[in-house]
Amino acid sequence: MxxxxxxxxxxxxxxxxxxxxxxxxxxxxxxxxxxxxxxxxxxxxxxxxxxxxxxxxxxxxxxxxxxxxxxxxxxxxxxxxxxxxxxxxxxxxxxxxxxxxxxxxxxxxxxxxxxxxxxxxxxxxxxxxxxxxxxxxxxxxxxxxxxxxxxYEEEGGREDLYASLSVFGEAAFDQIYARRTSIGGSPHLVRAIVRVWQGLDVPSDMERALLRDFLKRVLRLNAFMSFDSLPPEVLDQELEVLFRESFAATAGTPVAA
Structure with missing residues (x-):
């Protein structure tokens, strides 16, 4: 209600x-x-x-x-x-x-x-x-x-939400929600970003720069791709590619899975 x-x-x-x-x-x-x-x-x-x-x-x-x-x-x-x-x-x-x-x-x-x-x-x-x-x-x-x-996903449990909330700190969420008309306004996309980020081995001192570069790439791709229409597994694959491109641009080496 x-x-x-x-x-x-x-x-x-x-x-x-x-x-x-x-x-x-x-x-x-x-x-x-x-x-x-x-x-x-x-x-x-x-x-x-x-x-x-x-x-x-x-x-x-x-x-x-x-x-x-x-x-x-x-x-x-x-x-x-x-x-x-x-x-x-x-x-x-x-x-x-x-x-x-x-x-x-x-x-x-x-x-x-x-x-x-x-x-x-x-x-x-x-x-x-x-x-x-x-x-x-x-x-x-x-x-x-x-x-x-x-x-939050209805089919997920309390622990699932706990785990997702602990992935990013306030500064990272600020970067995502600042783009709320494109990225931060789509729970489907944000959940996928969290899922993919959890599977990457990202050095802590690179997180802010890597996320900033990655979100720019998502925005560019968003101009001609409907993320909300993609099944989770397909969306995850697309985001993994972008994350690896961002890591290569930020660090000069591929990120380990």
Whole structure:
């Protein structure tokens, strides 16, 4: 069932963000809630999310943080584990649909009303992009929903999604989603990229340059090939060829399978 999630008016979001700057996680936990005078819902498209489901979402995300040391600042491994776990929750259990997920004010409501303490725990600087939803691909929770949405397959299990989410870091996903009108807008293509990347032995110091070159090649090929119409095995073969061309251009030697 498609639910309408609560949203937060931009002016109120900015005021809350300013108020919460430099506040402790413990302070923000006391301010967390399920309602706010500036909350609103889209006029059409579904049923308003029941408050008990919003409360359950907060509890699930908070539990993920607590398991990784909340309220103490997380280390890199803890933060990465939190991101993967919450991405899975948002994709599988939240009920957020793509038409809602593009709304920055939805994510602002989650990070500033429902989960301000967790948002501050994950990103201590409370940067505008992380909490206001001005750039969904950088939002503390919005970026996780979009990653999982691109990788989640109904026939796959929880572990399949976990494995896929761990292949690329945030910077790599930023490169993919920045091309959302061509590459990042196709879950079929993104899943294939992840599958093929997993099968390659890529030196860590080459990953960023290799991915950048590869995505340029995909964009060029996209001009006359419909990736979404290709069966997975055929698409994988096409992408493997492009990856090897990119590796040869970047390193001067073929990549090992």
């Amino acid at each position: 498609a639910y309408l999630f609560p949203r937060l008016l931009p002016k109120a979001a900015s005021e809350l963000r300013d108020e919460y700057l430099n506040r402790s996680v413990e302070y923000l936990r006391e301010r967390a809630g399920l309602s706010h005078p500036a909350m609103f819902y889209a006029a059409t498209g579904g049923i308003r999310l029941p408050q008990q489901r919003l409360a359950a979402l907060r509890e699930a995300v908070l539990t993920c943080a607590v398991e990784r040391g909340y309220p103490t600042k997380p280390g890199r491994r803890q933060a990465a584990g939190f991101d993967i776990e919450v991405a899975t929750i948002l994709a599988r259990d939240s009920g957020i649909i793509p038409a809602e997920a593009v709304a920055g004010d939805l994510w602002a409501c989650l990070s500033l009303v429902v989960l301000p303490d967790v948002a501050a725990w994950r990103f201590q600087d409370f940067h505008r992009d992380r909490v206001l939803g001005t750039d969904v691909t950088r939002h503390v929770f919005g970026r996780l929903w979009w990653r999982a949405h691109l990788l």
